[in-house]
Amino acid sequence: MRKQLIVGNWKMNGSLSSIKSLCESLNQLPLKKIDAHIALCVPDIFFLYVSENIKNIDLGIQNVSQYSNGPYTGETSATMARDLNCQYVIVGHSERRNLFGESSYDASLKAKKAIESGLCPIICIGETLDQRFSNEFRGVLKKQLHTILNKLSIKQLKETIIAYEPIWAIGTGVSASPTQIQEAHFYIRSLITKFDVLLAKSIKIIYGGSLKPKNSGKILKLPDVDGGLVGNASLSSRDFYGIIENVKA
Numbered sequence: 001m002r003k004q005l006i007v008g009n010w011k012m013n014g015s016l017s018s019i020k021s022l023c024e025s026l027n028q029l030p031l032k033k034i035d036a037h038i039a040l041c042v043p044d045i046f047f048l049y050v051s052e053n054i055k056n057i058d059l060g061i062q063n064v065s066q067y068s069n070g071p072y073t074g075e076t077s078a079t080m081a082r083d084l085n086c087q088y089v090i091v092g093h094s095e096r097r098n099l100f101g102e103s104s105y106d107a108s109l110k111a112k113k114a115i116e117s118g119l120c121p122i123i124c125i126g127e128t129l130d131q132r133f134s135n136e137f138r139g140v141l142k143k144q145l146h147t148i149l150n151k152l153s154i155k156q157l158k159e160t161i162i163a164y165e166p167i168w169a170i171g172t173g174v175s176a177s178p179t180q181i182q183e184a185h186f187y188i189r190s191l192i193t194k195f196d197v198l199l200a201k202s203i204k205i206i207y208g209g210s211l212k213p214k215n216s217g218k219i220l221k222l223p224d225v226d227g228g229l230v231g232n233a234s235l236s237s238r239d240f241y242g243i244i245e246n247v248k249a
């Protein structure tokens with residue numbers, strides 16, 4: 001069975017003092033009794049602080065350079081992150097795609113670099129509201145996924161997590177419905193089956209987009225959903241735990 005993974009994405013939020021109190025309240029949670037992987041992707045600048053002050057939660061960052069080390073002002077390399085015991089990195093998030101012009105090809109280069117350095121990339125794919133309404137979403141997901149699958153070896157893909165994040169559900173308070181989510185996850189898994197049957201069975205496909213304690217009970221129990229990528233709700237230890245509690249038993 002695929003063990004579920006719940007990842008919080010703090011995005012560009014928090015101050016040293018708010019993060020200090022968030023870490024303190026996260027440390028009070030009975031996470032040891034939860035049978036799932038729990039991780040937080042934090043702003044790079046707070047990474048060291050969080051890693052020294054958090055218990056029972058793995059850590060990641062929210063973006064990584066496609067390059068190795070060198071003259072790339074403002075970038076963080078995968079080897080730097082790994083040096084600090086970082087385990088995960090989000091790549092191809094729709095905010096990176098829409099606000100910073102990143103493509104699926106860029107995401108595939110970043111994922112490759114991450115894996116080569118020992119990080120596990122969480123690769124985000126998802127459609128816009130227009131693409132959903134015009135029923136183009138399957139084609140969009142296929143194109144995004146194929147760019148990534150074609151760039152990585154099967155061995156590398158085994159170190160990868162896919163996040164289905166419909167753009168229209170991110171930060172809007174309206175998640176996709178359980179039917180829409182299961183349909184998309186099943187479709188993504190069937191695309192991966194064409195590459196490698198065993199990989200399709202083992203790869204984690206997690207859902208992101210307005211996941212909350214209230215809707216996560218149904219969503220996390222869907223057969224092809226292996227966890228969640230949580231934005232807003234991960235900024236509150238209560239809400240984050242409310243989602244974690246709903247993982248498949």
Ligand code: PGA
Pocket residue numbers: 009165169170171172173208209210211229230231232233
């Ligand atoms: P949200 O963000 O939970 O706030 O919708 C999800 C994400 O961006 O990964």
